Amino acid sequence: MRGQRSSDVEHHPTEKQLLRFLSGETTRTENRTIVTHLLKECPACQRVIQGAWQPEIPESAYDEALGSFETSRRRRFPTLLSAGT
Numbered sequence: 001m002r003g004q005r006s007s008d009v010e011h012h013p014t015e016k017q018l019l020r021f022l023s024g025e026t027t028r029t030e031n032r033t034i035v036t037h038l039l040k041e042c043p044a045c046q047r048v049i050q051g052a053w054q055p056e057i058p059e060s061a062y063d064e065a066l067g068s069f070e071t072s073r074r075r076r077f078p079t080l081l082s083a084g085t
Contacts, residue, residue: 013037018048 021034
């Protein structure tokens with residue numbers, strides 16, 4: 001791991017601590033410890049962080065939201081659509 005001693009990344013935060021960190025529930029001291037660890041590019045902890053940030057939103061939700069936006073835009077700004085064509 002980029003020339004770092006194995007002891008630098010041996011003491012991983014627990015998954016629970018990492019999830020608390022992501023939700024802003026850790027103390028300033030815990031934040032410092034966790035950030036220091038993550039900056040050492042620990043792949044195991046980075047996987048936990050990345051996995052927690054994956055949205056659990058079905059693709060259809062995007063279509064519905066964008067469709068709603070488009071409908072609203074057409075109602076509010078009908079002249080913008082005709083000006084572009």
